[in-house]
Amino acid sequence: MSSERESILSNVWNLPREVSEVAGKDPGTWLQFNTHMVTFYQQTYGELSRFFLALKSCRLIGSHCKKCQQVMVPAATWHCPNCNFAEMEEIELPHRGVLAARAPITIFPSASFIDEAPFCRGYVDVATDAPIASFLPSRLMTTTGLPRPGIFVKGTELKLVFEDQRMGRIRDIFWVPVKELPSHLVDKKPLFASDLNFSSPPMPAIARDPALEGALRKAIEAMRSMAEQIPRSPRAQKDLAGRTHTISVRTAGGELTLIVAGSGLRIEDEPAKSPDFAMATRDPAVFTRWVGDGSLTDAAVEGTLWLPHRAAFAVLPILDRLPRSIRRDVRDRK
Numbered sequence: 001m002s003s004e005r006e007s008i009l010s011n012v013w014n015l016p017r018e019v020s021e022v023a024g025k026d027p028g029t030w031l032q033f034n035t036h037m038v039t040f041y042q043q044t045y046g047e048l049s050r051f052f053l054a055l056k057s058c059r060l061i062g063s064h065c066k067k068c069q070q071v072m073v074p075a076a077t078w079h080c081p082n083c084n085f086a087e088m089e090e091i092e093l094p095h096r097g098v099l100a101a102r103a104p105i106t107i108f109p110s111a112s113f114i115d116e117a118p119f120c121r122g123y124v125d126v127a128t129d130a131p132i133a134s135f136l137p138s139r140l141m142t143t144t145g146l147p148r149p150g151i152f153v154k155g156t157e158l159k160l161v162f163e164d165q166r167m168g169r170i171r172d173i174f175w176v177p178v179k180e181l182p183s184h185l186v187d188k189k190p191l192f193a194s195d196l197n198f199s200s201p202p203m204p205a206i207a208r209d210p211a212l213e214g215a216l217r218k219a220i221e222a223m224r225s226m227a228e229q230i231p232r233s234p235r236a237q238k239d240l241a242g243r244t245h246t247i248s249v250r251t252a253g254g255e256l257t258l259i260v261a262g263s264g265l266r267i268e269d270e271p272a273k274s275p276d277f278a279m280a281t282r283d284p285a286v287f288t289r290w291v292g293d294g295s296l297t298d299a300a301v302e303g304t305l306w307l308p309h310r311a312a313f314a315v316l317p318i319l320d321r322l323p324r325s326i327r328r329d330v331r332d333r334k
């Protein structure tokens, strides 16, 4: 695709060329310059290379010991530590596996992965027929929106997927639940990320429940009354400044639209024709709780609020700030 070479350090890690002044030092003001200290180095994968070279060419391999029958994946060594370093042989592993344990979902990652949350990693049992085998630590993805509790549980059958652009690193691969694949892709080998649709996942079916219509009206009322207070809350206006979002919401009690524009919030009691994205929840009270003391982020993390992608998730902390900002400005006015 792109022939442009990616640099190791992105601009995120850079600083502007800048001089500042630090007041109150002895004697008087000190000048302060932004500067840098960087070390680059090359690292080889040594005997691990064979495994990663295989990934690059869309093969998953393990090292197999003929004596004790153990299979190592990733192939961390080619000499069996159990059998006096007997030579191990390369075996081709299937592009199917089983999740060995429920996978944690990372919501608040370290700085290097901040744009990728929430994400899921787990241990995949690939050499299921071997008497002893290691589990492969891997990324797990779903084609049904953001990772939610209940998708990646122990025993989930998984299919190996290769990134279209591979460099020979563990991030060249990830796994998706087999049951999410259309039947013509289940046995495709290799399966590529571009064979799947991650950008516009289908919204989960939410059956209309007339018993929840009252809860929806209550939620809309609560949100409108919060929105009415935004013009008097500098903090809330600051939260929304420069943002425009049209967010469709489907609940079992009916639909609504949240419109963020002009540092304000508007609630329509009908679905938007062309929203930026849509959210879904069975229970409209998720939004009443948001206005009260709850949080939409928590609802998404718990899995009660469905979101299509990370960009949608990134909007939630902004919305979550609103009730707090309004409360703080009300308190300050007193």
Ligand SMILES: [Zn+2]
Binding pocket: 065, 066, 067, 068, 069, 070, 080, 081, 082, 083, 086
């Ligand atoms: Zn052995």
